[in-house]
Amino acid sequence: MSTPATFPGVRLHVVTGKGGTGKTTVAGALALALARRGKRVLLVEVEGRQGIAQTFDVPPLGTEEERLVSDPSGGEVFGLSIDAKAALLEYLHTFYKLGRAGSVLEKVGAIDFATTIAPGVRDVLLTGKVYEAVGRRTGGRSSTGRNKGGQPIYDAVVLDAPPTGRVVRFLAVNEQLADMAKAGPIRSQADSITEMMRSKETAVHIVTLLEEMPVQETIDAIAELRAERLPVGAIVVNQVREEILDDDELAAVAKAVTQPSPELAEAVRADLTAVGVKATAAMAQGLLTEAAEHADRVALQREQEADVVAQGLPVYRLPSLPDGLDSGGITVLADALGEQGVA
């Protein structure tokens, strides 16, 4: 088992993972875990799915940052669903003081073009907004000059990023853009964003389940991130099911399964009858069949677990929540991250 790291100097936590692994939930739990340590955290989503609102059970987020949680420690979680169009207009306003030209661009469809059709521009705007939030300091919204005088507004930004298949393209989009734009303000902005993404202030965490495909995608993503010199943080194994049987019990059951015999089924049936269960031979056999499948699944999970650990990265494990996020599930996950050293 790897020792979990704490990522003390990291201010941008990027959370990715294969679709269906629960990366939005994990991003939410991470933001909450940081807030419980007294930090002021911005949780950001970029795919317009309103996953944050669902996770924290609040009305859909708008284009303004909204406070989702205030922790007694003084920590806070703010939520934002970044909208490419709003980000572009804000960008134009900040950098070009565009009054009329901004609305003209909107009128001729340039804004729509830039945010839906033009390649990569959307991702540039989204990462640009994240960059702005990470760099924002008291005493003025400065995303270019990193005004060193003020304090950062947010101690950390947690980004619910696109899934593993697209995340590298998303994070490295500014480099692609830099290839296209040889000079000019976009170029320098792109360079600064790329620099931040590759700095020690950033960590890309990958969420996985102990299943073949998510683990494979995790391993692939680690290689791709490294190839782009993007800093890989931790692997978060989500939905780890409680071990129902300890190793001795499992061994006893496994033995029953590997050496099936009518005698054993009969003995199980007798045990059941002894404690008042109206057991049939079929029921006893059914229990043995379920155990055989369980043993297979445990073996498979251990294989996947070994592959995860072999990556040599910090590994966090989050429990499976039987009731999903209802009844405070996100708090359980945040606690689990806290206990494993996230700070």
Added chain:
Amino acid sequence: MTTKAAAKAPHLDLAALVDDPGTRIVVCCGAGGVGKTTTAAALGLVAAERGRRVVVLTIDPARRLAQSLGLTELDNTPRPVAGVDPASGGSLDAMMLDMKRTFDDVVEQHATPEKAAQILANPFYQAVSSSFAGTQEYMAMEKLGQLRAQAEEDDSWDLIIVDTPPSRSALDFLDAPKRLGSFLDGRFIRLLMAPAKAGGRAYLKVLSGGVTLATQTMGKILGNSMLDDVQTFVAALDTMFGGFRERADVTYALLGADETAFVVVAAPERDALREAAYFVERLDAERMPLAGVVLNRMQRLAAGSLSASRAASAAEELADGEESPTARTTSGLLLLHEDLAETAARQRAHATRFVAGHPGVPVTEVPAAAQDIHDLDGLREVGGALLR
């Protein structure tokens, strides 16, 4: 296994669907991680072994699944799958989508060689074709259109099964004709193309001063060399856009036709079912032919007659009571069963809620496989469960 919830919903009869020669296209959609690609492949295999001549278009299959289909290289061409039982006269081909290559093919087919070369070399095009959000969705549909046309032409297949990209935007292709339309008719495009078309300043006369301001602003923001690239790209694409849009219309019509069936794949979990609800409602709004929903990976119980609570109390009693030599094994079996039975009950509750919210939508359930699927036998088993 109980099927109380499914009993309320009409049964999705996939056997009847794939046996019907009138079914020519099956589109599998759903959230990521629910087994969509496996479902598409399994459906293809069993349909082929029931006599259909099938091609399966997969988007991003798991490595071992791809290997089981003989998809070792991404070459954008359907290849026969080895090991399919040909006794019923059917066949199975499979392919993985290469989105950039599909886009390149479109360009090469619809532009003069000279213009095609110009487009392919344009940095803007290279970015669009490999990273434009939504390209995968568009290209999946483009490829579907191509396969359908080829099937018509040389009668190579009578059933096309399409896997879709694992996101909500998988349904973006439904908007393709509309989006392309408003894009092409947009003033911005005319503005971008104006200098290239009119060559010089003539365009200033036709377009308003606001537009000039817009171009200047764009130049200022993007840098003039990038603006030039964009203009060249858009102008170059201009010639092929007409065809692009026409085909998007044809594909849209094809998707809505009687020969097509949409199958929404879901897992019995809250998030996956929420996505499934979105797909079902969206398809309904577009009047697309929804065949029904596959509830995948349902927990099955081999000892279903024993309730979770009864199993728990029996396990406790066994632990307390007189030791029989097998007491420890039996109590382990009971604890395990309790957990499985609780999972099954939870999934059942999710399924019931979904069915109640979508009355009349046919549903079929597929039990969870104990192992990952990585060979044809595994696929065949899933296929058998799908067709029940």
